[in-house]
Amino acid sequence: MKPVTTFEYGVLHFDKNIQLPEKDRIPSRYHDRLEKLNKKNDAKYYTIYSDRIKFKQYVGLLQVGDLSIEVLPKIDKDDDKTKWRHVLIDMLRMCSKIKIDSMSFANQKLENSSLFEIFIRNFLEEVKMLIREGLNKKYRKTDDNINFYRGKLLVNNQIKYNHLHKERFYCEFNTFDYDNKMNQIIKRALDILLKMNISASLQDTLKSIILDLPEISSKKITKSDFDNLVFDRAGEKYKEAISLAKLIILNYQPDGTGQENTLAIFFNMNELFEEYIFRILRRYTDLNPKFKEPRRFCEFNELDKRGIRSDIYIESRNTVIDTKWKLLKNDSVKEIASSDLMQMYTYSKFFNCNRSILLYPDENETKN
Numbered sequence: 001m002k003p004v005t006t007f008e009y010g011v012l013h014f015d016k017n018i019q020l021p022e023k024d025r026i027p028s029r030y031h032d033r034l035e036k037l038n039k040k041n042d043a044k045y046y047t048i049y050s051d052r053i054k055f056k057q058y059v060g061l062l063q064v065g066d067l068s069i070e071v072l073p074k075i076d077k078d079d080d081k082t083k084w085r086h087v088l089i090d091m092l093r094m095c096s097k098i099k100i101d102s103m104s105f106a107n108q109k110l111e112n113s114s115l116f117e118i119f120i121r122n123f124l125e126e127v128k129m130l131i132r133e134g135l136n137k138k139y140r141k142t143d144d145n146i147n148f149y150r151g152k153l154l155v156n157n158q159i160k161y162n163h164l165h166k167e168r169f170y171c172e173f174n175t176f177d178y179d180n181k182m183n184q185i186i187k188r189a190l191d192i193l194l195k196m197n198i199s200a201s202l203q204d205t206l207k208s209i210i211l212d213l214p215e216i217s218s219k220k221i222t223k224s225d226f227d228n229l230v231f232d233r234a235g236e237k238y239k240e241a242i243s244l245a246k247l248i249i250l251n252y253q254p255d256g257t258g259q260e261n262t263l264a265i266f267f268n269m270n271e272l273f274e275e276y277i278f279r280i281l282r283r284y285t286d287l288n289p290k291f292k293e294p295r296r297f298c299e300f301n302e303l304d305k306r307g308i309r310s311d312i313y314i315e316s317r318n319t320v321i322d323t324k325w326k327l328l329k330n331d332s333v334k335e336i337a338s339s340d341l342m343q344m345y346t347y348s349k350f351f352n353c354n355r356s357i358l359l360y361p362d363e364n365e366t367k368n
Contacts, residue, residue: 003114004067005081005339007074008059008269013052017053026053030067033260035149037064037253045266057325060266061116065255066197070115073269075327075361085115091276094283097247098122098268099240119265120198123248124205124239127186131212136234138180178214181225182238187213189245192252195261205338221249273325277359287314289321318354320347328360 004026006012014028031048045062046055055071062069072084073091079268092098099122113121143154143163151173158170190213190221193206226246229241253262281289289312322344328335335357344356 003080003116005072005114006055006069007072007079007084008055008057010071010074011052011054012069015049026067026069030064030260033064033216033255033262037262037264040253041264045264048106057269058266059269059272061114061119061263062266063116063196064264065260068114068197070118071266072115073325076323080187089118091272092267094279095275096240096243098161098244099126116200117202119244119247120193120202123193123241124202126208126244127190127209128205130186130237130241131197131209133237135178135183135214136180136238136258137176137178139174139176140179141172142175143170145170182235182242183213183216184219185221185225185242185245185249186238187216187218188250189248191218192248192263195254196263223250226250268321269325273361274323277321277323278312281312281314288316289314313351318352319357320344320351320353321357321359322347322357323359325361 004012004023006024011024012026013024013312029051033074034046034053038046043057044056046053048054049345059071059073062071068083072081073088074084078084089098098119113232143157145157147168149169151171154170154172161170162168173278190206190210194210198206226242229235229242247265248263251263251265253264255261278291280290281287291312311323312366314321322340324340340358344358347353348356
């Protein structure tokens with residue numbers, strides 16, 4: 001089934017309404033699965049009705065069985081999907097969500113590839129690089145019933161299992177192999193992709209990579225596993241692959257039948273634009289931007305304490321920058337929402353800033 005593309009705040013109709021163009025319709029058989037996914041995510045990414053699905057301010061990809069939906073950013077009336085896919089890929093690359101170094105890749109592949117394929121290909125390339133460079137080995141404690149004495153004898157297990165086999169030893173010992181947490185994370189993400197509906201070429205690449213992997217046990221991976229990871233000098237090369245694996249593993253939701261496994265990877269466009277501007281300023285200027293720590297703004301009671309945090313703070317100029325992912329029509333100051341102006345006034349007074357800046361995307365820049 002061909003990927004379906006829409007935009008943030010866009011609407012897709014279920015195919016009960018055959019009068020609509022095919023590009024704006026999705027099969028009705030996916031309604032229940034999408035509704036179940038929506039409830040599990042507290043209706044965070046979209047609102048679903050009996051006849052349609054309306055997306056919110058999140059962009060990214062949604063795979064349900066053989067249905068692939070990509071949601072792209074858009075702030076004007078231009079419906080050029082390739083252009084907006086380029087915009088999103090550029091933002092994700094700048095924010096280190098994905099790593100695409102070759103502009104030739106971008107130019108040749110973005111035209112005919114969905115965001116889902118680009119994301120998966122990017123992960124597989126990172127894993128191939130790790131295999132070429134050599135996966136890390138680490139020492140780990142293990143216990144086993146073996147034919148020779150090694151490490152520490154586990155007396156209770158020895159009595160339990162070997163009272164009739166004096167030639168065996170139940171020991172605890174250190175093993176130096178590939179079966180460590182980082183490699184287990186990579187393998188878990190690869191195993192998930194095997195269950196997803198991806199193109200034949202990506203399937204071939206995926207299977208080839210799995211064949212090249214050394215023996216690594218299959219483990220259940222949770223958020224705490226990622227939180228507890230420590231990237232030492234030897235583990236630095238894993239950072240990109242682990243970052244992508246985290247998105248795959250934590251956003252994967254298996255279906256009981258195995259026919260409609262779901263992978264939903266979304267990014268809040270307001271937050272993504274904020275981080276994009278932050279990284280642009282940090283990389284290309286000497287302003288040394290920071291995310292200002294939240295400060296208590298008001299307190300209603302012991303349980304209801306509210307804080308305030310500006311988007312970006314330039315300490316050297318005592319300036320607050322607040323990013324807004326929306327277009328000002330005709331670049332007119334009159335189009336600025338009163339709520340945005342009041343927000344900046346609050347920042348100025350509360351943080352005692354010399355200057356407050358509202359930063360909007362430039363329509364002309366997105367066309368280049």
